[in-house]
Amino acid sequence: MVERADxxxxxxxxxVADYLPEFLKxxxxxxxxxxxxxxxxxxxxxxxxxxxxxxxxxxxxxxxxARLLRQPxxxxxxxxxxGLAVARGSWVTFPDPDDVxxxxxxxxxxxxxxxxxxxxxxxxxxxVVILDDATGELTDxxxxxxxxxxxxxxxxxSARERPDRIHLQxxxxxxxxxxxxxxxxxxxxxxxxxxxxxxxTARYLWTETDPVIAFLPGVEYRYRxxxxxxxxxxxxxxxTGRYTxxxxxxxxxxxxxxxxxxxxxxxxxxxxxxxxxxxxxxEDERPHAASGRLDAxxxxxxxxxxxxxxxxxxxxxxxxxxxxxxxxxxxxALLHGYRAEPYRPDEVRLHRLDAERxxxxxxxxxxxxxxxxxxxxxxxxIEPRHAKTRAVRYLxxxxxxxxLIWVPLLGELELGLDGRPRPIRLGPPDRNRYATDPDLxxxxxxxxxxxxxIAAPPxxxxxxxxxxxKHAKALARLALRSLSLSKxxxxRSLSLSKxxARTGLxxxxxxxxxxxxxxxxxxxxxxxxxxxxxxxxxxxVDRDVQAQDNAEHLYRYVRHERPEINxxxxxxxxxxDWARLQADGFRxxxxxxDEHTVALLNCRHLLSSQADHYxxxxxxxAVYGKPRWRFTFLQHGVMQDDLSRWLNSKPIQTFVTSARxxxxxxxxxxxxxxFTTKEVRLTGMPRHDALLAKAARxxxxxxxxxxxxxxxxxLGPDTEDGNDRPSVxxxxxxxxxxxxxxxxxxxxLAETARAAGAPLVFVPHPNLRRYxxxxxxxxxxxxxxxxxxxxxxxxxxxxxxxITDYSSISAEAAYLERPVLYYQFDREAFxxxxxxxxxxxxxxxxxxxxxxxxxxxxxxxxxxxxxARGFAAEPEYLDRMRAAFPHRDGGxxxxxxxxxxxxxxxxxxxxxxRPVPAGxxxx
Numbered sequence: 001m002v003e004r005a006d007x008x009x010x011x012x013x014x015x016v017a018d019y020l021p022e023f024l025k026x027x028x029x030x031x032x033x034x035x036x037x038x039x040x041x042x043x044x045x046x047x048x049x050x051x052x053x054x055x056x057x058x059x060x061x062x063x064x065x066a067r068l069l070r071q072p073x074x075x076x077x078x079x080x081x082x083g084l085a086v087a088r089g090s091w092v093t094f095p096d097p098d099d100v101x102x103x104x105x106x107x108x109x110x111x112x113x114x115x116x117x118x119x120x121x122x123x124x125x126x127x128v129v130i131l132d133d134a135t136g137e138l139t140d141x142x143x144x145x146x147x148x149x150x151x152x153x154x155x156x157x158s159a160r161e162r163p164d165r166i167h168l169q170x171x172x173x174x175x176x177x178x179x180x181x182x183x184x185x186x187x188x189x190x191x192x193x194x195x196x197x198x199x200x201t202a203r204y205l206w207t208e209t210d211p212v213i214a215f216l217p218g219v220e221y222r223y224r225x226x227x228x229x230x231x232x233x234x235x236x237x238x239x240t241g242r243y244t245x246x247x248x249x250x251x252x253x254x255x256x257x258x259x260x261x262x263x264x265x266x267x268x269x270x271x272x273x274x275x276x277x278x279x280x281x282x283e284d285e286r287p288h289a290a291s292g293r294l295d296a297x298x299x300x301x302x303x304x305x306x307x308x309x310x311x312x313x314x315x316x317x318x319x320x321x322x323x324x325x326x327x328x329x330x331x332x333a334l335l336h337g338y339r340a341e342p343y344r345p346d347e348v349r350l351h352r353l354d355a356e357r358x359x360x361x362x363x364x365x366x367x368x369x370x371x372x373x374x375x376x377x378x379x380x381x382i383e384p385r386h387a388k389t390r391a392v393r394y395l396x397x398x399x400x401x402x403x404l405i406w407v408p409l410l411g412e413l414e415l416g417l418d419g420r421p422r423p424i425r426l427g428p429p430d431r432n433r434y435a436t437d438p439d440l441x442x443x444x445x446x447x448x449x450x451x452x453x454i455a456a457p458p459x460x461x462x463x464x465x466x467x468x469x470k471h472a473k474a475l476a477r478l479a480l481r482s483l484s485l486s487k488x489x490x491x492r493s494l495s496l497s498k499x500x501a502r503t504g505l506x507x508x509x510x511x512x513x514x515x516x517x518x519x520x521x522x523x524x525x526x527x528x529x530x531x532x533x534x535x536x537x538x539x540x541v542d543r544d545v546q547a548q549d550n551a552e553h554l555y556r557y558v559r560h561e562r563p564e565i566n567x568x569x570x571x572x573x574x575x576x577d578w579a580r581l582q583a584d585g586f587r588x589x590x591x592x593x594d595e596h597t598v599a600l601l602n603c604r605h606l607l608s609s610q611a612d613h614y615x616x617x618x619x620x621x622a623v624y625g626k627p628r629w630r631f632t633f634l635q636h637g638v639m640q641d642d643l644s645r646w647l648n649s650k651p652i653q654t655f656v657t658s659a660r661x662x663x664x665x666x667x668x669x670x671x672x673x674x675f676t677t678k679e680v681r682l683t684g685m686p687r688h689d690a691l692l693a694k695a696a697r698x699x700x701x702x703x704x705x706x707x708x709x710x711x712x713x714x715l716g717p718d719t720e721d722g723n724d725r726p727s728v729x730x731x732x733x734x735x736x737x738x739x740x741x742x743x744x745x746x747x748x749l750a751e752t753a754r755a756a757g758a759p760l761v762f763v764p765h766p767n768l769r770r771y772x773x774x775x776x777x778x779x780x781x782x783x784x785x786x787x788x789x790x791x792x793x794x795x796x797x798x799x800x801x802x803i804t805d806y807s808s809i810s811a812e813a814a815y816l817e818r819p820v821l822y823y824q825f826d827r828e829a830f831x832x833x834x835x836x837x838x839x840x841x842x843x844x845x846x847x848x849x850x851x852x853x854x855x856x857x858x859x860x861x862x863x864x865x866x867x868a869r870g871f872a873a874e875p876e877y878l879d880r881m882r883a884a885f886p887h888r889d890g891g892x893x894x895x896x897x898x899x900x901x902x903x904x905x906x907x908x909x910x911x912x913x914r915p916v917p918a919g920x921x922x923x
Contacts (some may be wrong), residue, residue, distance in 0.1 A: 005038040005065065006113055007091040007106075007174060010083030012076055013041055017048040019098035019224065024057045024099040026222075032064045037106055039066035040083040041097075045073030077187035077196050079172070084177075084186055091124070091174040094197075099171060100131060102220025104882045112154055113174065121156060122211040123201070124174040125167045126219040126420065134227040143275075143324045148217040155217075160210040163267035164323055166275060167213065170197040172221035183207045190249040193236040195276060199250045202269045205315075206258050237283055237290040241297045243395065247305040251277070255312035265312045274313065274321050279304070281330045284394050287646035288712055291395055293828065299395040303338075310338045318919040320434045328429045329400070332365050334638055335394055336398025342368025347423040350407075357907045359678070362405040362415065362424070366393070372402070378411040382918040386678035389669045405679045408912045461807070518623055520829060521594060525601035534566070534602035538900075539629070541570040541608045541615060544591040545578050546766055547577040548792060549609040549632035550656075554686035555586065557893035565608075565897075568597060603629040605900055609636045611650045632900050634686060637808025638662050640847045641831070644672040654903045655680040656896055658688065659811065659884040661846035681899040684885070684892030687793065688815055692890060694797040702800035702871065703761045704753050704863070706744060708823070709807035710765040711736055711830070731771045739825050743803075743856040744782050749863060756867050758800050759783055765807070800871040803859060806830060810849055814881040814916065815888070819866050819873040820850035821861050847884060849877045 013020070027039070041058075043051045058066045069082055091113055095101065110124065112118055128142045147165050149155055157165045161853075167173055170187075180186070187196045187205055187463045188479055205211040226234060231520060236242045251273045258265045294302075298753045311608045318335045336343040348364040370389060373384050384405050392400035407413055415422050524530055538558070542549035551569070556565045570577055573590040582588060589596050600606075601617055606629040616631050632654040639662050655675055656661040663682040666673045714736060716726030731737055743749065744762055753760045762868045764772045776784055783793060796802070802813040810820045824830070850873070853859050866872075873881065887895070 003088065006036040006110055007093060008038040008040060008083070008087035008089030009176070010040045010042065010080055010087060010092060010094050011097050012044055012083070012094070013046060013050050013054065013077035013097050014044045014073065014076075014079070015046050015048045015050065015402075016097045017053060020050050020053045021094075022100055023097045024053065025066075026105075027057070027101070028061065032061075032103065032106070035063075035065055036110055037065065038087065038089050040077040040087060041066070041068045042083045042747060043068060043070040044075070044079040045071065048300070049195065064796060068650045069767045073167065075189055075192065077189040077191070081186045081189075083674040084180065087177055088175055092180070093172075093174045094170040096171045098226070100222040102129075102222055105219060105221070108216065109174070112193070112214065112216055112219075117154060117156065118214065121214045121529070122176065122208070123213045125213060126172040126217050126221040127217050128169065128172050128221050128223050131222040131224045132227075133224055137224060142223070146323075147215050148917055149215075150217075152218045152244060155215045157213055157215070158210055159205055159213055159268040163271055165213060165215070166268060166272045166323070166571070168195070168198040168201060168272060169223075169616055170200065172223070173201065175201075176372045179207065180204060186900060188249055188253070190245055192241040192245050193239045194233055195246045195250040198272055198276060199254055202254045202272055203257065206262065206266055206269060209262070228577075230321065231642055234819065238293070240294065243280065243291070243294060243298055243302040243306065246276075247261060247302065247309060247570060250307050252312075255309060259312060267314075267317060270313055270317050271321070271323060273309070275323055277334070278321070278324065278326050278330055281333070281394050282326070283813070285645055287643070289645070292831065294395065299397065302395050303397050303695055306334075306524060309340045309484075310334075316432075316434050319432050322431055328431070329365075329392055329402075331431075333399040335392060336365070336367050337392075337394075337397075339367070340365070344371055344417055344560070346528075347425050348417075348431055350424055350426050351428050353409065354406075355409075356904045357388075359406050359907055359912055360408050360409050361430075362407055363402060364417075364422075365400050365402050366417075367400060370401070372419065373884040374413040374416040374419075375405070375407065375913075376416075377408055377913065382913040383916055384678045384913050385911065387478040388676050389665060390673055390674055391670055392864060393672055402674075404674060404676055406676060406912065408907075408909060437533075457624060458567060521597050522601065522624070524594075530598050530602060534568070534599045536604040537566040537568055537599060537602055537609060538605040539568055539570055539589070539603050541591065541610075543610055543766065544570075544572050544614065545575050547571055547575070547581060549636060550686045551607055551609050552581070552687075553690055554607065554634065554893055554896060556584075557686065557689070558897065559585070569598075581751070587830060597624075600624075600627075603627075604904075607632040607634055607900065609634045611647060611652065616650050616652070627651075630900075631901055632656065632896075634896070638813070638847060639666070639810035640808055641806070641836075644674070648674045649673070652679060654899050656685065656899070657682050657893070658685045658887065659847060661884060663743065680884065681895075683895035683899055684887035685833065686893045686896055687891050688812075688887070689890045690887075691793050691796060692888060694793050698794070699759060700794070700798040701759065703759045703795070703798050704749075704801050704803070705761045705763065705795055705799040706740075706758070706803045707763045707795075707807060707809045708736075708740060708765065708768040708805045709809075711826075713829075715767060725767065726768055730766075732777065737771075739823075739856065741778065743823065743859055745778055746856060748860050750779075750781055752860070752863055752867055753781075756800065756871070761785055761795060763790075763795060801863065801866055803863070811847065814849040814877075815818075815849075815885055815913050817878060817881050819871060820877070821859055821862050821866070822848070822850060822852045823854050823856075825854055846880065849873070849881055849884075 016023075039052045043054070051068065054068050058064070058068060065587075069086070071079070071082055083094075095645065107127070109124070112124065117196050118124070125147070127140075127145070127148050130135075130139045130141050132139070144166070147167075159165065182203070185200060185207075187200055189196075205213075254269060255265050255273070258269055280291075283289050291299075313334075315335060320329055321331060344366055345364045348362055350360045351363040352361040354360070375384065384407060386406035388401050388404050390404060391398040392402055413424065415424060503887045525534075540551040540555040540558075542551045547569070555567055555569050558565050568588065569581060569586045570590050570591050571581065572592065573588075578588065588597055597619065601624065606616075606618075606627075608631075611633050616633075619627065621627070628654040631651050633650065633652045634656050635658075638659045639657070653668070654677070657666065658682055660682070663680060665671055666675055667677045667680050714728060714731060714734060716728055732741075740762075744760065750760065760781060761783045762778075768785055772784055772786070776782075778784070784791075796809070796812045796816065796818075799813055799816075799818050801819050801821070802810060802821055804810050805824050807823060810822070813820050851862060853862060872878075
């Protein structure tokens with residue numbers, strides 16, 4: 001064994017046999033000829049054959065100084081510490097064996113460590129690139145990639161002078177071994193499941209007052225993002241320690257120690273904590289965040305610990321934080337949410353303008369009691385008709401509240417809070433800057449000192465000689481229709497957002513389309529022919545691969561009752577519904593085609609029952625510009641859970657609802673929704689008109705219908721260009737399949753159905769239909785229907801009883817006053833963030849139209865009891881059904897059309913506000 005080495009690689013291993021071959025291969029490709037590198041593998045009680053692979057590799061590379069240590073499982077920190085105890089290198093680093101070392105990693109690293117430039121350097125950092133486990137693709141997308149310049153040369157920075165150059169990952173960093181040992185530093189096993197790297201790095205660096213860090217762009221560490229999501233980092237969000245131990249033993253231990261040593265926590269260490277803490281806030285905002293499964297004790301502990309940490313974090317660092325994308329909402333929640341004293345803003349923002357409606361949205365945050373709000377319009381006190389106070393919640397605690405107020409635009413507006421006028425600024429809040437940006441200033445100086453270029457005339461479109469003027473006029477017409485109120489043409493909604501455009505196109509041709517093709521599509525869209533065909537069109541779409549939802553029903557109504565609307569239906573040409581709709585005379589456009597793009601560029605209204613990104617944002621604004629259309633969310637069903645984390649970010653101008661409790665929950669105060677009564681309309685769903693008519697004339701035998709919803713974990717990841725998600729293996733072995741199989745194959749259920757003369761019908765959710773095509777391991781008496789081959793409204797219209805789980809299909813049965821049973825055997829997983837929504841508590845009770853049951857035996861007993869009542873709903877649930885739906889008149893489609901039209905009409909003053917007379921009572 002080598003007496004002394006330049007660098008020791010300490011490699012902790014626990015059940016990584018699947019990834020070791022690639023890691024070991026990357027080691028084999030390194031240069032060990034001068035024996036300056038020591039490898040220390042630490043097998044931390046693995047139960048796989050990883051140690052065999054390592055031993056074989058060591059035997060095959062006898063010229064490499066390497067050894068294998070084995071110990072009982074003690075965790076990552078214990079494994080690394082075991083390696084530290086025997087390391088002989090001047091420097092130590094801790095690569096993970098599921099990652100990969102880049103080409104010439106050691107040669108380039110040692111080249112720097114041995115150079116004079118390394119003298120006085122405390123920490124050496126390699127560039128981290130992301131290795132996609134599924135595709136093998138390498139991308140330079142790490143959040144901290146900004147620390148490395150474009151050139152190959154190392155950059156040395158003072159942590160004191162450049163506190164933004166933080167580093168947390170021990171796997172891609174080198175530490176001086178003698179400094180670790182002299183300071184008595186090792187990894188803290190209490191910091192779990194991660195951040196032990198960050199804790200050690202902060203304590204290590206601040207053993208001196210001005211540590212120097214070296215960033216090596218040419219040394220590439222390839223961090224694997226596992227396709228199955230099984231890495232320690234990826235699974236950490238499901239562990240309570242991420243929300244408790246990491247803060248208590250990671251953030252707080254460092255903050256207290258450094259504050260005691262230096263008088264205050266150095267900015268570098270504060271920013272490191274903020275970087276990691278804001279990831280927790282960001283994770284909790286995700287629709288399927290694992291934090292949704294935390295119990296009350298854990299979330300309470302999280303907030304208690306953050307409250308203790310908060311005094312160590314400077315206000316101005318939180319307010320100006322910009323190392324990674326962080327919303328103003330997150331910054332303000334941390335800035336004000338842990339203080340006892342109420343917060344009132346110094347200014348409010350006129351955040352967004354709806355130029356066509358002559359309205360603007362004022363937003364501001366506050367804590368404590370609601371401010372006394374005085375709004376004046378042309379000197380008169382007014383009360384807005386569309387206003388709400390929404391809760392900004394993180395990990396089940398309201399840290400901040402936000403006022404949303406739609407106000408008139410064409411007069412002079414004033415707003416006072418608690419008796420003091422507040423400045424009104426235009427646009428969303430910018431991050432406050434507490435230092436100048438040298439790069440930005442250099443660019444502006446360079447631009448200001450350069451002579452203005454002489455503009456060249458636009459090139460003639462290739463293959464179309466003599467048509468440049470014609471096309472220019474067509475483009476001008478398209479542009480004129482897109483002018484905002486500020487330009488004198490009130491036909492477009494003006495967005496004031498300065499956020500970054502979403503990268504990547506979702507239409508099929510757009511992901512890899514070159515600029516010439518995009519330009520050609522724009523020319524086509526502006527041509528007289530395209531404008532004549534698609535000008536001011538309304539595009540209707542359900543799913544890209546399927547119809548049979550609110551968009552199809554509303555399209556049918558428009559074609560028969562509103563022929564003046566230029567309506568088109570969008571669907572993939574290979575969908576099973578294409579031929580059916582074509583036979584019915586639908587004007588169809590192939591989803592994702594060039595023609596779809598041309599239609600979208602002329603579109604006035606985009607209407608869909610879905611709000612997925614490929615539907616609501618079908619074109620990249622960075623390439624095609626700001627959309628002309630307004631998006632109407634027709635909904636797939638009555639919303640019974642809190643989907644605000646998913647839908648708040650969608651560009652919804654008209655939000656269709658059909659039940660009173662649903663409307664109240666979305667628009668009411670105290671919820672997380674950021675929609676108001678301006679956007680949300682209680683119209684009823686378009687498909688309810690047809691459902692009511694079909695139920696009235698149905699002559700089919702009543703059926704016992706079973707229609708569960710899907711589970712996110714039973715499908716692969718979302719795709720960029722459609723609703724179709726890949727399968728996962730082992731579906732029929734999942735709890736979902738086993739539980740439903742147990743119910744639908746129960747002989748008692750079959751006997752009850754037979755006695756009632758009702759067939760047993762099972763309808764899988766469209767997202768799971770792939771598992772039900774072909775052989776289904778159920779008796780023939782269970783009729784399995786498919787959305788593609790059956791009209792689901794016919795199924796609901798004949799349902800004597802509906803059995804579901806969490807599906808909004810229960811509202812369809814309730815609309816017809818049919819009994820409903822909810823079979824919910826996996827509530828913890830479903831509502832814990834692994835699916836889409838979280839039970840918000842505000843909807844389920846008022847929209848629960850039957851009993852909630854845990855076992856198949858309970859469901860069978862309830863089915864028998866319902867049959868004994870002649871399949872009538874219990875009085876308690878019947879009352880809820882009748883109270884929930886105000887519109888059972890066949891007029892839902894017409895109300896939706898009027899709401900969509902109204903979304904582009906200038907609003908009268910009395911639609912926006914009510915005057916407040918001198919006495920204070922609202923007129």
